Amino acid sequence: MMQDLFSVPSCFSAGEKLPDVPAPAAATRSGQSAVTLVYRAGIAGHDRLVTVTWCRNLLTHGLSVSIEGSAGAGKDKTGREWGEAGGGGGGGAASKSCSSACKVEMQPWHFWRKYGAKQFQVDGKAIDVVWDLRSARYSDEPEPLSDYYVAVVSGEEVVLLLGNLKKEAFRRTGSRPSLQDAVLVCKKEHVFSKKRFLTKARFHEKGKLHDISIECSSGNLNGGVDVDMVIKIDGSVNVLVRHLQWKFRGNECISIDQLKVQVYWDAHDWLFGTGMRNALFIFKPELPSTSADFHTDECSDFCLFLYAWKVE
Structure with a gap:
């Protein structure tokens, strides 16, 4: 359901x-x-x-x-x-x-x-x-x-x-x-930029509102140059993807607010698409099995979908 x-x-x-x-x-x-x-x-x-x-x-x-x-x-x-x-x-x-x-x-x-x-x-x-x-x-x-x-x-x-x-x-x-x-339970956002995409999210009800930044080392994503990508939470690098042109899809588990958060990305269209194109980023917390810091009613099936549209 x-x-x-x-x-x-x-x-x-x-x-x-x-x-x-x-x-x-x-x-x-x-x-x-x-x-x-x-x-x-x-x-x-x-x-x-x-x-x-x-x-x-x-x-x-x-x-x-x-x-x-x-x-x-x-x-x-x-x-x-x-x-x-x-x-x-x-x-x-x-x-x-x-x-x-x-x-x-x-x-x-x-x-x-x-x-x-x-x-x-x-x-x-x-x-x-x-x-x-x-x-x-x-x-x-x-x-x-x-x-x-x-x-x-x-x-x-x-x-x-x-x-x-x-x-x-x-x-x-x-x-x-x-x-x-x-x-x-869900946030779905469309943001537009050349190389830096920003949003905010709270990963459980009583948690802090976090600043999320996705940045690329080059705005010329389809120019044949090597591209690195970082995903930052509150200014700290949580995900670093080197050679994005070879790793344009993937996932990584990070820790935020003592919660495990699965991060998925699909940047294929950034690199190989034409015209206005977007990458998709998904942030999905995993519900803790047992923890003194969280109660079941404080954690929801929250999921963040970020559509990052690259403009020239």
């Missing part, structure tokens, strides 16, 4: 497939940065996957939220179907059991879209997505840094709450916190 979400690609182990976490098409078309976060939360009587995607380009920021088991397009508070003129927009079904539930494009001249609410049905029960991004602070990442909230409400409980304006979110929704905390 949940473990199926994190299967390793067939280039690393036979017969297994990538997780079915949809990538924003615009990311590969236009160099738009995007990050998809998958949470497990208690919704409508079941543990369900909630997929939150943030994206950005030079002019706009975008947000979409979908929930496993939602059926059909939702409606805003006026009863208007999403996707009608003036609405936040709503997509069609992403699969048989999951459809786009909330989609918002925040352009500078559409200030009103930064504050809103949508309602839809999951197994016949009303679910609300409520957001306030009017004062959100951003860096170079598509996901806001602070001064915002996005809340998912089910059965008078806030089952998922993103951002630091928690009091404002509870006041606006009039709902109580859920007794079951939502758990981040």
Whole structure:
């Protein structure tokens, strides 16, 4: 079930497939940065996957939220179907059991879209997505840094709450916190650079937020020169791959936060592809068998998928 979400690609182990976490098409078309976060939360009587995607380009920021088991397009508070003129927009079904539930494009001249609410049905029960991004602070990442909230409400409980304006979110929704905390189980990110690719990740719920850097010794990856690659965690080299042109696929086990983390990489298209091309990096912690430092409920089946797009 949940473990199926994190299967390793067939280039690393036979017969297994990538997780079915949809990538924003615009990311590969236009160099738009995007990050998809998958949470497990208690919704409508079941543990369900909630997929939150943030994206950005030079002019706009975008947000979409979908929930496993939602059926059909939702409606805003006026009863208007999403996707009608003036609405936040709503997509069609992403699969048989999951459809786009909330989609918002925040352009500078559409200030009103930064504050809103949508309602839809999951197994016949009303679910609300409520957001306030009017004062959100951003860096170079598509996901806001602070001064915002996005809340998912089910059965008078806030089952998922993103951002630091928690009091404002509870006041606006009039709902109580859920007794079951939502758990981040997957992060899938598209980053664009010439030779240095950066992201952040937390490998267990109470662990430190780590800086991850992937760097190549040459930006001219297909120029016939010898290329080395390093993967750094918080500035320290954890993986060193010499002669990347001969070792463009591989894996290595490293230690982070006293956890063993399997690191997989596939840089084939960097070296042998044409046009805009990406390498794939996967960071998958191994659950500790027994440890005084970790409890089972503190460790989730988290997995980080980093798509590193090389631009000229």
